[in-house]
Amino acid sequence: MAWQDTEQAAEVIESLPITQNTQGLVAAFTDGDISSADLSRLWSEIGLPIVKAIVLILIVIFVAGWLGRMTTRIAKKAHIEITLARFFGNLMRYLVLVVGGISVLGVFGVETTSFAAILAAVGFAVGMALSGTLSNVASGVMLLVFRPFKVGDVVSAGGVTGKVEELGLFTTVFDTPDNRRIIVPNNAIFGSTIENITYHDTRRVDVALGTDYGADLDKTRAVLMEAASKVEGRLPDQDAVVVLGDLGDSAIGWAVRVWAKTSDYWAVKEALTRDVKVALDHAGIGIPFPQMDVHLHKQD
Numbered sequence: 001m002a003w004q005d006t007e008q009a010a011e012v013i014e015s016l017p018i019t020q021n022t023q024g025l026v027a028a029f030t031d032g033d034i035s036s037a038d039l040s041r042l043w044s045e046i047g048l049p050i051v052k053a054i055v056l057i058l059i060v061i062f063v064a065g066w067l068g069r070m071t072t073r074i075a076k077k078a079h080i081e082i083t084l085a086r087f088f089g090n091l092m093r094y095l096v097l098v099v100g101g102i103s104v105l106g107v108f109g110v111e112t113t114s115f116a117a118i119l120a121a122v123g124f125a126v127g128m129a130l131s132g133t134l135s136n137v138a139s140g141v142m143l144l145v146f147r148p149f150k151v152g153d154v155v156s157a158g159g160v161t162g163k164v165e166e167l168g169l170f171t172t173v174f175d176t177p178d179n180r181r182i183i184v185p186n187n188a189i190f191g192s193t194i195e196n197i198t199y200h201d202t203r204r205v206d207v208a209l210g211t212d213y214g215a216d217l218d219k220t221r222a223v224l225m226e227a228a229s230k231v232e233g234r235l236p237d238q239d240a241v242v243v244l245g246d247l248g249d250s251a252i253g254w255a256v257r258v259w260a261k262t263s264d265y266w267a268v269k270e271a272l273t274r275d276v277k278v279a280l281d282h283a284g285i286g287i288p289f290p291q292m293d294v295h296l297h298k299q300d
Contacts, residue, residue: 053104060100068093087141087169139186140169149196156195158188202235203262205269207276210251212286217244217252220285224256227279233268234258250290 072089149155154163160182162174174182228240238259245253260268
């Protein structure tokens with residue numbers, strides 16, 4: 001198999017126009033019969049194309065690096081996410097390198113049209129094979145552009161709730177409250193509902209409860225309002241609210257609502273739940289268990 005690959009490579013090299021045009025010069029050098037005209041032809045048909053190719057390669061490398069840096073710099077000035085800015089810069093660099101590589105092959109007489117067609121076919125095949133990966137990249141780009149959340153936010157998305165530790169082109173990394181690290185593909189996040197829990201600085205704390213049917217409604221409201229107004233951590237510029245909800249099967253439903261800083265949400269919720277329970281106990285207002293009345297009819 002190795003000698004077959006060697007023969008195929010030799011056939012490709014021999015088929016190049018630059019090789020076919022210089023076969024006579026190679027024979028002249030082999031026979032030792034070389035003239036000034038042959039040297040001039042050697043320079044024009046071999047030396048000059050090689051020099052042009054080297055110069056073109058150096059120019060392509062320089063231009064590719066310069067355009068890549070410029071693209072990254074422009075993206076940063078446009079306040080695009082740093083990860084996405086670097087992605088655009090690298091993409092521009094590789095595009096210039098590919099185009100420059102095809103141009104260098106053209107200097108040596110390679111038919112670039114067919115070569116470009118082959119590259120397009122290979123690119124299409126690779127794109128089909130990596131459709132899932134490309135979908136993650138596209139979703140990552142959309143997340144970086146629209147920025148529904150940023151690193152440090154607590155987010156519920158893709159079936160995961162946690163703090164965003166890293167937002168990349170392929171995946172997003174979460175740390176859960178119980179200190180688990182979960183890596184989620186970007187297409188699972190962008191294709192679902194995203195809840196940014198810590199987007200706003202303040203958040204409403206709701207506590208739902210039920211009281212005895214025998215309890216006085218006005219007294220119950222007053223007790224709940226006093227407990228909610230005095231809860232520690234409540235924002236003083238936002239009034240506490242007590243809402244009479246529904247008449248359930250076993251209790252009268254109430255909702256107690258206060259506002260707190262987002263960072264204090266769980267502490268305020270726990271304090272409000274405790275204060276409401278203690279206030280109702282002191283007022284002699286019960287919180288009944290679910291109950292059901294069963295009536296038995298005796299048949300004669």
